Amino acid sequence: MTRSVCRTRRIRRSLRVSGAGAAALLALSACSSSSGSDADSDSAGSSSSSSPEVSGQVTVFAAASLKESFTTLGEQFEKQHPGTEVTFNFAGSDTLAASVTGGAPADVFASASPGTMATVTDAGATDGAPSTFVRNQLEIATLPGNPDKITSLRDLTGSGLKVVLCDKSVPCGGAAQKALEAGGLRLTPVSYEQDVKAALTKVELKEADAAVVYKTDVKAAGGKVTGVDFPESAKAVNDYPITLLKEAPNAEAGKAFIELVKSAEGQRVLTAAGFRTP
Amino acid sequence: MTGLGEASDRPDGDDTTDTDEPTTAVDSTGGHAPDGGLDTRLVVDRGTFHLDVALTAAPGDVVALLGPNGAGKTTALRALAGLVPLADGHLRLDGVALDRTPPEARPVGVVFQDYLLFPHLTALDNVAFGPRCRGAGKAEARARATAWLDRMGLADHAGAKPRRLSGGQAQRVALARALATNPRLLLLDEPLAALDARTRLEVRAQLRRHLADFEAVAVLVTHDPLDAMVLADRLVVVENGRVVQEGGPADIARRPRTDYIAQLVGLNLYRGRADGHTVRLDAGPAITTTEDLSGPVFVAFPPGAVTLYAERPTGSSARNLWHCEVAGLETHGDQIRVDLTGELPLAADLTTVAAAELGLHPGAPVWATVKATQTHAYPA
Amino acid sequence: MRKPGVPRTGARMVPVPLLVPALVGLAFLLLPLIALLVRAPWRDLPGQLASPEVWQALRLSLLCATSATALSLVVGVPLAWLLARTEFPGRGFVRALVTLPLVLPPVVGGVALLLAFGRNGVIGQWLDAWFGITLPFTTTGVILAETFVAMPFLVISVEGTLRAADPRFEEAATTLGASRFTAFRRVTLPLIAPGIAAGAVLAWARALGEFGATITFAGNFPGRTQTMPLAVYLALQNDPAAAIALSLVLLAVSIAVLAGLRDRWMRAS
Numbered sequence: 001m002t003r004s005v006c007r008t009r010r011i012r013r014s015l016r017v018s019g020a021g022a023a024a025l026l027a028l029s030a031c032s033s034s035s036g037s038d039a040d041s042d043s044a045g046s047s048s049s050s051s052p053e054v055s056g057q058v059t060v061f062a063a064a065s066l067k068e069s070f071t072t073l074g075e076q077f078e079k080q081h082p083g084t085e086v087t088f089n090f091a092g093s094d095t096l097a098a099s100v101t102g103g104a105p106a107d108v109f110a111s112a113s114p115g116t117m118a119t120v121t122d123a124g125a126t127d128g129a130p131s132t133f134v135r136n137q138l139e140i141a142t143l144p145g146n147p148d149k150i151t152s153l154r155d156l157t158g159s160g161l162k163v164v165l166c167d168k169s170v171p172c173g174g175a176a177q178k179a180l181e182a183g184g185l186r187l188t189p190v191s192y193e194q195d196v197k198a199a200l201t202k203v204e205l206k207e208a209d210a211a212v213v214y215k216t217d218v219k220a221a222g223g224k225v226t227g228v229d230f231p232e233s234a235k236a237v238n239d240y241p242i243t244l245l246k247e248a249p250n251a252e253a254g255k256a257f258i259e260l261v262k263s264a265e266g267q268r269v270l271t272a273a274g275f276r277t278p
Numbered sequence: 279m280t281g282l283g284e285a286s287d288r289p290d291g292d293d294t295t296d297t298d299e300p301t302t303a304v305d306s307t308g309g310h311a312p313d314g315g316l317d318t319r320l321v322v323d324r325g326t327f328h329l330d331v332a333l334t335a336a337p338g339d340v341v342a343l344l345g346p347n348g349a350g351k352t353t354a355l356r357a358l359a360g361l362v363p364l365a366d367g368h369l370r371l372d373g374v375a376l377d378r379t380p381p382e383a384r385p386v387g388v389v390f391q392d393y394l395l396f397p398h399l400t401a402l403d404n405v406a407f408g409p410r411c412r413g414a415g416k417a418e419a420r421a422r423a424t425a426w427l428d429r430m431g432l433a434d435h436a437g438a439k440p441r442r443l444s445g446g447q448a449q450r451v452a453l454a455r456a457l458a459t460n461p462r463l464l465l466l467d468e469p470l471a472a473l474d475a476r477t478r479l480e481v482r483a484q485l486r487r488h489l490a491d492f493e494a495v496a497v498l499v500t501h502d503p504l505d506a507m508v509l510a511d512r513l514v515v516v517e518n519g520r521v522v523q524e525g526g527p528a529d530i531a532r533r534p535r536t537d538y539i540a541q542l543v544g545l546n547l548y549r550g551r552a553d554g555h556t557v558r559l560d561a562g563p564a565i566t567t568t569e570d571l572s573g574p575v576f577v578a579f580p581p582g583a584v585t586l587y588a589e590r591p592t593g594s595s596a597r598n599l600w601h602c603e604v605a606g607l608e609t610h611g612d613q614i615r616v617d618l619t620g621e622l623p624l625a626a627d628l629t630t631v632a633a634a635e636l637g638l639h640p641g642a643p644v645w646a647t648v649k650a651t652q653t654h655a656y657p658a
Numbered sequence: 659m660r661k662p663g664v665p666r667t668g669a670r671m672v673p674v675p676l677l678v679p680a681l682v683g684l685a686f687l688l689l690p691l692i693a694l695l696v697r698a699p700w701r702d703l704p705g706q707l708a709s710p711e712v713w714q715a716l717r718l719s720l721l722c723a724t725s726a727t728a729l730s731l732v733v734g735v736p737l738a739w740l741l742a743r744t745e746f747p748g749r750g751f752v753r754a755l756v757t758l759p760l761v762l763p764p765v766v767g768g769v770a771l772l773l774a775f776g777r778n779g780v781i782g783q784w785l786d787a788w789f790g791i792t793l794p795f796t797t798t799g800v801i802l803a804e805t806f807v808a809m810p811f812l813v814i815s816v817e818g819t820l821r822a823a824d825p826r827f828e829e830a831a832t833t834l835g836a837s838r839f840t841a842f843r844r845v846t847l848p849l850i851a852p853g854i855a856a857g858a859v860l861a862w863a864r865a866l867g868e869f870g871a872t873i874t875f876a877g878n879f880p881g882r883t884q885t886m887p888l889a890v891y892l893a894l895q896n897d898p899a900a901a902i903a904l905s906l907v908l909l910a911v912s913i914a915v916l917a918g919l920r921d922r923w924m925r926a927s
Contacts, residue, residue, distance in 0.1 A: 094895045162777075162795065167878060169895040190795035191877025192884075194892060202877070205769075206778040207794045361829050381832040394830040398848040407844070411835035459835060 054253040055083040061096040063112035069273040107254030110242040113171040117241040130243035134275035139215040140228040164208040167192040175236040176212040182235035219274035319367035329519040342510030350519040351499040387456030391468040395440035402436040408459035426454040466498035545578040566597040567655040574658040583652035584626035587645040699899040706903035719885040723865035726804035734812040742820035768874025799876035804865035812857040819853025
């Protein structure tokens with residue numbers, strides 16, 4: 001099971017290669033590392049299987065930043081409900097929203113921004129109102145050990161530093177802009193990256209000195225970057241809404257998956273990945 | 279083969295001079311090694327093909343390498359130009375060893391088979407290319423090229439691109455281009471092969487004149503005996519990478535030593551043993567000849583000397599009478615070439631009228647005769 | 659037997675098993691373009707195109723694609739000559755390596771470029787240490803990324819032309835006293851000019867549309883590294899209408915340039 005999920009994800013991933021940037025290269029390693037967290041999440045899983053009989057395939061469209069935690073939750077779900085198979089499509093929220101409104105057969109949609117979710121709701125594609133299940137916060141990703149001694153958002157505006165931001169058209173870029181405005185700062189990056197993973201990759205490859213990304217991304221990068229919190233990030237918190245879709249081919253299982261995400265154990269996995277509870 | 283007529287049309291006086299120059303079979307040393315001119319032995323290995331050809335020529339000589347396709351003529355030419363490395367042998371031109379000299383540094387001019395005029399350059403620039411490469415200034419090179427084109431009667435076409443030139447004009451531009459570098463060795467690869475029959479006649483005559491004017495060594499490669507005989511002072515026949523016969527044009531035409539040459543010059547050729555006026559052929563029957571010889575000999579006679587009869591000629595005095603069968607018929611100019619098998623395989627030429635009267639068709643039995651006076655026997 | 663010189667029968671001569679797939683293929687290539695035209699926000703187009711950012715991206719695209727083509731010519735033509743006209747051990751292998759960028763996903767190419775020429779790259783760290791040159795996030799970086807992706811097209815095209823060209827013209831030149839380089843410069847180069855032009859056009863078109871390697875290696879900054887394809891991609895995130903408008907501009911420019919070149923250069927071939 002783990003293997004098939006993993007493979008699906010990788011294929012999807014490479015389909016989005018143009019957007020995902022260098023992160024596509026890392027998909028392989030991410031795949032093996034996510035299966036390492038099986039053991040500790042396993043024990044918690046079997047205790048609360050109260051839902052009715054669900055089976056078959058569940059298709060979940062989820063924002064790229066949810067990749068690690070949702071993969072773990074997917075494995076848990078399959079263990080709790082033998083006979084089910086969770087298929088993920090991880091991509092930028094906007095791309096996913098476009099697919100969903102375009103009629104892609106998905107059960108669950110988890111977005112990285114309320115704005116994107118709104119386009120799906122407006123199109124009448126959701127079954128009920130979406131609810132916020134986690135929030136994500138920005139953090140500065142610096143080179144390992146923070147050699148440039150960056151302690152605040154203001155430090156990034158200093159000359160000589162190569163900073164990358166997300167493009168304003170993607171959620172992390174919009175959030176970074178909001179944080180900069182909140183601090184009354186002007187920052188000229190060397191590049192506006194096409195998504196958060198691409199921004200992070202530039203720091204991981206040491207091409208950039210710092211990037212403004214999500215806390216969850218810093219966490220997922222492990223020791224390859226060092227995270228620096230900054231107070232302005234509180235002004236740019238991202239809510240992550242999740243919803244069942246109207247045209248869901250397997251609504252029962254979809255509902256059960258959303259339940260798992262919102263449950264205590266689901267929240268634990270998500271906070272372990274760096275998300276904040278709503 | 280038209281070669282025959284041309285060759286035998288030569289005044290008999292030529293024969294005497296030709297016999298002065300002995301027909302050497304495979305004499306690779308070439309006798310005298312001149313200080314001036316060309317002295318070479320070309321050995322080239324190309325997989326299964328092995329070329330080993332020796333050539334000597336004095337300045338002013340025009341030597342023709344004659345041979346069938348694949349004999350190695352062009353390879354020999356390319357080796358002379360330095361486009362193919364020598365595996366062995368030597369190459370001296372005017373006493374200077376050129377074995378290791380790259381092609382661009384050899385005082386050699388080449389006229390390629392299809393001329394290889396640079397299509398993007400005008401006739402003038404094509405001719406000026408060599409002088410330019412050999413260090414002449416732009417103006418000087420053009421002046422020289424203009425002079426050469428003038429000499430070739432092409433002054434009006436100096437500005438024309440090669441594709442606007444006729445075959446004969448292109449040939450002359452190619453010759454001018456090769457001569458414009460003042461080579462000490464001029465190589466011509468099938469210089470007339472790309473031309474149609476009419477142009478060929480005219481260009482052949484012009485080329486002969488230009489070659490006569492050329493003061494250094496010229497080597498031309500051809501498979502056409504007529505070109506070779508008209509243009510060259512000396513013929514070197516190459517088969518399978520070896521020299522099989524060497525000599526003056528008339529001599530070779532009269533005394534071929536291989537089937538290839540015999541066919542080339544349009545002769546029936548047989549090998550046999552002579553005993554007085556009778557030659558017992560290796561192929562079977564005997565031939566009566568006018569020459570009085572003994573030992574191994576060649577006997578040759580032209581297809582035109584053969585007379586055919588539908589019935590065995592009773593009153594004929596001809597001693598050389600064979601019973602044959604028609605194997606094939608082929609139009610040859612205004613003549614019919616008849617291929618015969620039977621007692622003696624031979625080729626006969628007769629007029630269309632005669633062929634019709636005889637009612638010739640493949641498989642028809644005929645009697646063939648040749649007068650002894652029309653045969654020619656010579657020691658093998 | 660059909661008399662020669664009678665027109666009209668062209669279409670009937672084409673066998674159906676060839677004609678049908680051919681038409682399907684043609685439709686498949688054209689339909690998306692037609693859809694783009696049909697759904698284009700024509701009314702908003704003037705507004706979209708008035709934005710200086712569009713022209714900035716277009717100018718950068720043209721500059722970078724042209725520079726990448728020039729760079730490809732300078733090193734790609736000699737490389738093609740080497741592959742077509744010389745024998746050396748491992749030539750087939752080198753040839754395969756040259757075509758590698760054709761199959762490599764451009765994003766991977768971009769990462770590879772970062773690993774080689776990045777600030778921390780195998781060569782890049784020395785460039786930085788000795789000359790203070792860093793290539794990522796610069797216009798030069800865009801040109802390099804595009805060259806990496808586009809040059810194989812040029813090399814393959816020119817090599818094919820060279821193989822088809824008669825090498826005896828070079829030989830003729832050497833017998834006239836030209837060195838091998840002179841023969842190449844004065845004879846071969848003019849002879850294969852149409853092939854070079856075709857290869858350059860291919861490379862230019864490929865460079866113009868380059869996205870993956872560019873955004874990975876050079877990043878995305880308006881005016882410096884944001885070429886049209888990058889602008890299109892990012893516009894697609896939240897303003898598909900703008901993306902379509904930008905695509906139409908790119909399409910129009912490339913068609914105009916290719917048609918112009920076709921008349922001027924390609925006729926010779």
